[in-house]
Amino acid sequence: MTAKAERMASLPSSLPPFGVGRLKAAALFDISPSLFDRLVESRQLPQPRLLGGRLVWDVSELGDAWRSLPHRLEDIDGFTTTGNPWDE
Template sequence: MGTKKIETSYPPRGMRLEQAALYVGMGRSSFLRLVEERAMPAPTKVKGMTIWDRQDLDDAFEELKRGGQPIKPRNTIDELLGITDGEEG
């Protein structure tokens, strides 16, 4: 019995090189250059396979959009309480 390819409407959590590069909208060589420069995440090795985590790619892409500035995580509880930058509102 052959394997059946499953189509999904969302990107997979783990991606091979070509998928990862396409996911962030660039070619393979540009993507690998950014990985080497540490602007894109390093892959994870899973039983001999090289796989990029979609969430790591999202985080790295957001950082690139901001010119290398780290993303400040949102804290919904602080927002609801009106606390900003560690100070109560």
């Protein structure tokens, strides 16, 4: 068993992680790591924290970012996403 696997096995399965690395953070959104990087760079997703020289994303901040995303066809900043005459 690897050291990482041993660390994970020592935690109860009911305890979610506080932070995740880049690949897992991207997987939480079901997007590619490169798209995740672009969204972080454009500040559409939260910035990572620095822990021992590693970049780690706060899982609760990622959840907040997810919940703040607009639903399809939802008004964004008071403007409707449908019926725009400029799109016709």
